[in-house]
């Protein structure tokens with residue numbers, strides 16, 4: 004499975020300056036807490052209130068505890084906060100923008116990636132978490148208005164967002180947003196945010212109550228844009244999984260923009276093409292292979308999915324032994340009663356001791372069959 008640390012060696016090729024918000028840090032205080040340069044907010048708003056760093060003694064802007072909740076950095080000591088949607092304020096959006104270190108070259112492939120984690124103070128979670136690449140420094144077109152204090156929507160069609168554009172709800176882990184983009188040439192600005200209006204944004208309520216707000220605020224860290232010919236993008240079938248029979252699980256990745264993909268099952272049959280990941284529901288343990296070519300780079304990967312039986316739960320049982328005299332000879336007559344799931348009852352009586360083990364085996368086989376239904 005591809006992880007960020009794989010790219011550390013590629014830092015020199017990253018076109019995003021100050022990609023982890025670790026340089027040019029002004030230790031955040033309540034009166035002065037800008038996102039570190041050369042990042043800025045491309046709106047008619049103060050560069051304020053969207054950065055946290057471990058150096059801060061302010062409860063609002065420290066790390067890992069701050070006004071947004073609790074989260075460690077992805078790397079380093081600092082990270083940004085961005086609201087991708089506010090439902091209390093008309094179409095309110097926050098963005099980070101900066102100039103790339105190099106303009107993009109025409110018809111060249113680039114890999115873009117950044118990481119987000121939903122802030123605990125968010126009452127909602129959204130999709131449309133994206134990276135936009137533009138020739139010029141795109142700026143919020145609207146004048147400041149009183150309903151959103153100038154945090155206006157920048158309408159655009161971003162190039163990098165996750166496959167399927169899922170809502171990101173994870174408050175515990177950092178979630179990767181990634182994709183491959185073939186440049187038109189001349190793109191030299193990068194903007195992170197939500198470029199769609201409320202009607203075209205999926206909004207899911209995830210929280211309520213004290214300390215939460217009607218917004219989708221996310222921590223953001225580690226932003227990458229690397230020419231694909233400076234790195235190797237390995238096919239990613241995802242981490243091996245263990246599931247229970249009847250469950251489905253997602254295999255692969257959410258890396259968008261790779262079209263030349265073929266998925267095979269264990270028998271070598273093609274089961275899907277053109278998608279980086281999918282849900283599978285195998286009934287027995289198996290494996291799947293992803294085979295991809297992206298801008299001339301060929302690779303494959305395998306994921307194993309182990310399927311376990313439904314665990315047998317015996318919630319109660321009774322074993323009764325009756326001793327009776329028959330025709331002068333002592334027999335032990337046994338009654339065995341097993342109660343499963345408080346519903347199914349199997350009852351046997353007058354079992355000869357010699358038969359007990361055999362009968363119990365029959366009962367347990369029946370139980371196992373019932374539990375797998």
Ligand SMILES: [Ca+2]
Pocket residue numbers: 023024025076077078079080081082224225
């Ligand atoms: Ca960082």
